Amino acid sequence: MLKTCKKGNWFEIIIPKTWDGITIQELFQRKWNSPKKLTHQFRMEQKVLVNGQKADWNKPLTPESKLQINLFEEEEINIPPQYMEVSVLYEDDHVLVLNKPPFLNTHPNDLSKDTNTLVNAASFYLQSKGEMRNIRQIHRLDKDTSGAILFAKHPLAGAILDRLLENRKIKRTYIALVQGLFKQKKGSIKDPIGRDRHHASRRRVSSSGQEAVTHYQVIKENTKKQVSYIKCWLDTGRTHQIRVHFSHIGHPLIGDTLYGGLPFFKRQALHAAKLEFLHPFTEEKIVCHAPFTDKPVIFQDIDLYTL
Incomplete structure (x- = not known):
């Protein structure tokens, strides 16, 4: 180090x-x-x-x-701050990892109108500590997906982390609750994903789509309810990748009505549980676990620290 x-x-x-x-x-x-x-x-x-x-x-x-x-000069703030409670999983002078709650957008689509997002909350958090700099998100999660998100506090850290993500050196492990029981308890889904021309927000497996690789392992089953808890990690980061892939193989996420999931919960049962990366400057390995925050509980008796 x-x-x-x-x-x-x-x-x-x-x-x-x-x-x-x-x-x-x-x-x-x-x-x-x-x-x-x-x-x-x-x-x-x-x-x-x-x-x-x-x-x-x-x-x-x-x-x-x-x-x-x-690295730490004050910047002209271009992300409007918005107060809300944030859960910090890791922080130093260069990076910030937050535990995103469900039902919250990661970033604004319109900086002047959309202020109720995690990026706006992160901006407020930095400024409340006297750090007058623009926060930079490195990746994103769907609105209804919860869990760990990585941010950079200055442009150089952002550039280094962007390249680490591009080179697949930032590992994100997800927990999902899906319908059905798996015959194969461990495997990979390697079907390309493209837009669904019949639905503006949906994606689908398509031979003309972009490469998409999802690895998974069943960690728990409920044979009575016919559901499986799985952990999965990605080689690629396509929109809705996990949701599309598991729906495609006949195991849609519980609560994911967009892709055929049963509406047992108000959101898709997907949580970014673990984030691993090398620090952009010290080269120390950082491992963050994101606690579950759902009430009622979606992920029953799952030990995050064994993932």
Whole structure:
């Protein structure tokens, strides 16, 4: 794990031996995959120092030297804050993980009109702590899906996490309650998903759709009620992917009436229970478990910490 600390608006990294010989330019472009525009901004605005001095972006770094990056300046807020209680699963100077309740949109579709979303709540939370910066969501959940969502607190962290997500290095494990009992208790669904031209909000399995891969494992069954509790994780992130895939194989999610689920609950029984990722700067492995919040309880006697 890297040695780091925050000093005012500056973030300091003690250069490890593994970075010996790489330049700041290579660090931003190759290791962190920072967008060209953002990298150029850090360079032109002299937001990077080495041992307190103006950095030479093309000079190799040496172990134990101090790399200082101006990451924490105040920003002009473009996400309207909206107060609501938030459940914090993990937080530091760079990232924030919240436990999203059901029946709440992840982000506004119209910044000026939609303020009752998790992004607006996260914006209020940051500002209430004196952090005048725009929150950046890394992924999303459907309105009626609950669980862990990852946010970045500044653009560089956002860029690094975006690339980790793109490279499938952020793992999200879901719990779902579905109809029926499985003959095969563990497997993968690899059917492509596309839009349903007959329904504006639905998706469907389609040979012309985008690649979609869902892995699953049955963790509990109720033979009397003919339902199964499953954990699943994705190689891709298509809209409604879990809901579409399990409906397609004859096991729609309980409560998911859009895809044929029985209306035992007011929402689809889907929860993002576990989130795993490498910290964008310290490279520490972060594991977050998101407690269930439904009343009445949907996921009976499931131990999140065994997933």
